[in-house]
Amino acid sequence: MRFEMELRNMRVSVIMDVLAQAGAKPTGERSAEGEGWQASLIELESAKVGSIMSIRRDSLVIEGDDETLVTSIYNFVRKNMIRGGG
Secondary structure: OEEEEEEEOOOHHHHHHHHHHOOOEEEEOOEEEEOOEEEEEEEEEEEEEOOOEEEEEEEEEEEEOOHHHHHHHHHHHHHHHOOOOO
């Protein structure tokens, strides 16, 4: 089972902290592994906003063999990555 989510304007340290809260241990600066699952953060091309501003984008990939486990981890991470505007 594999899930991918695009994250915009999130610091790597924040993403890695949420993965740690989900039970993962870091295996690199942009990767982590939990029991039965792993996650990697892939840097994407920045999104352009107008002609002078760009927004950082990353793809978070969460995968493992147990569909129930990986779905649960994905839902936890997705819930914890939601930020209110304002």
